[in-house]
Amino acid sequence: MQVRSICEDREGNIWIGTYEGGLNKLDKKTGLFSYYTLDFKEFLMTNKTEVTGIIENEDGSFWVSTVGNGLIKFFKDGKYINYTHNFFETNSKYRSTFLSKDKKGLLWIGYPNGIICVFNPKTEKFSQIKLGSSGIDKAFVDEIHYIVEDQYENKWIAVRHSGVYRIDAITNKITKLPVETADKNSLSDRDAKVLCLGDNNLLWIGTTNGFNRYDIKRKTFKHYFY
Numbered sequence: 001m002q003v004r005s006i007c008e009d010r011e012g013n014i015w016i017g018t019y020e021g022g023l024n025k026l027d028k029k030t031g032l033f034s035y036y037t038l039d040f041k042e043f044l045m046t047n048k049t050e051v052t053g054i055i056e057n058e059d060g061s062f063w064v065s066t067v068g069n070g071l072i073k074f075f076k077d078g079k080y081i082n083y084t085h086n087f088f089e090t091n092s093k094y095r096s097t098f099l100s101k102d103k104k105g106l107l108w109i110g111y112p113n114g115i116i117c118v119f120n121p122k123t124e125k126f127s128q129i130k131l132g133s134s135g136i137d138k139a140f141v142d143e144i145h146y147i148v149e150d151q152y153e154n155k156w157i158a159v160r161h162s163g164v165y166r167i168d169a170i171t172n173k174i175t176k177l178p179v180e181t182a183d184k185n186s187l188s189d190r191d192a193k194v195l196c197l198g199d200n201n202l203l204w205i206g207t208t209n210g211f212n213r214y215d216i217k218r219k220t221f222k223h224y225f226y
Contacts, residue, residue, distance in 0.1 A: 001018050001019070001021045002018060002019035002020075002021075003016055003017070003018055003019075004017045004018060004019055004050060004051055004052050005017035005051055005052055005053050005054050005099075006054070007054035007055065007056055007062070009056050009060070009062075010056065010060070012028050012029070013025055013026065013027055013028065014026040014028065015054050015056075015062065017050075017051025017052060017053065017054050017064065018050070018051060019050050020049070020050055021035075021049075022035060022036060022049045022051065023035075023036040023049070023051050023054075023064060023074065024036070036074070036078055049066055049067075049068065049069060050066060050067035050068065051064055051065070051066055052065045052066065052067060052096050052097055052098060052099060053065035053096065053098060053099025053100070053109075054099070055099060055100075055101050055107070057073075060075075060076060061073055061074060061075050061076070062074045062075075063099065063101070063107055063121075064080075064099075065096040065098075065099035065109055066096060067095045067096060068095065069082065069084075070082060070083055070084035070096075071083040071084070071096070071107070071109060071119060083119065083124065083126075095111060095112055096109050096110065096111055097110045097111060097112065097143045097144050097145065098110035098144050098145060098146055098147060100147045100148070100149075102149050102153065102155070103149060103153060104153075105121060105122075106118050106119065106120055106121075107119040107121065108147050108155065110143065110144025110145070110146075110147060110157070111143065111144060112142065112143040112144075113130075113132065113141065113142075113143070114130060114131035114132040114141025114142065114143075114144070114159060114162065115128065115129070115130050115131075115144070116128070116129040116130075116131070116144060116147070116157070117129075129167070129174075131157070131159065131162075131165055131174060141159060141162045142159055142160035142161045142162050143159070143160045144157060144158075144159055144160075145158040145159060145160055145192060145193055145194065146158040146192070146193070146194050146195045147195075148195045148196070148197050148203075149197075150197055150201075150203075150216065152169055153169035154166055154167065154168055154169045155167040155169070156195055156197075156203060158192035158193060158194060158195050158205065159192060160191055160192070160193075161190050161191050162190060162192075163176060163177055163179040163187055163190050163192055164176070164177040164187065164192050164195070164203075164205060164214075165177075177214065181209075184221065184223065185220060185221050186221060187205065187207065187212055187221070188207055188209055188210035188211075188212055188221075188223045188225075189207035189208050189209035189210060190207075191207055191208035191209070192205055192206070192207050193206045193207060193208065194206040200215075201215060201216040201217040202214070202215060202216070203216055209225075210223050210224060210225045210226075211223070211224040211225075211226070212224070
């Protein structure tokens with residue numbers, strides 16, 4: 001079974017999101033697994049639900065992003081609330097690829113085609129950001145791989161075959177890190193896979209071809225190959 005996401009809750013249980021295997025829980029004290037069937041009447045993907053993200057809430061419930069069934073608020077007794085939205089007119093509808101939560105409590109959900117949906121749990125409303133219509137990339141933008149938030153609440157987004165984007169927290173302006181593989185002061189590869197914010201304004205970027213350190217303040221790169 002292919003694992004897509006992992007979350008350790010405050011009680012020490014491990015929640016595991018899988019590819020076509022739904023949501024699973026490992027009780028570390030007993031070593032026993034529990035499987036939660038997500039049976040959706042509208043989309044009916046009972047035994048094939050792909051879980052791409054899991055985030056625990058303060059009340060012990062979870063936000064769960066899926067492929068095919070939208071966003072779910074899941075409770076430990078097995079009950080859930082399903083949130084769906086109709087931003088898409090193609091087969092990419094509801095196919096989330098990544099889930100994160102920002103400092104304001106908003107959920108950022110990545111999708112194919114460079115689309116991000118922002119969900120406000122207080123209002124239960126979705127808004128949409130499309131990287132491909134930002135004026136930077138009029139060409140096709142691929143699926144969202146990773147989203148992180150820096151200390152100034154700017155968002156950094158790793159995108160398959162498209163590099164790394166930044167959304168300014170104040171202006172909402174979208175910019176993009178340079179991708180010139182022959183240039184040392186640029187991303188080493190367009191296929192950005194994972195992001196990690198470190199100390200001293202450093203953004204670590206994993207790509208298909210090399211590991212990158214980006215100094216946010218100085219706007220400089222250092223490449224590591226292995």
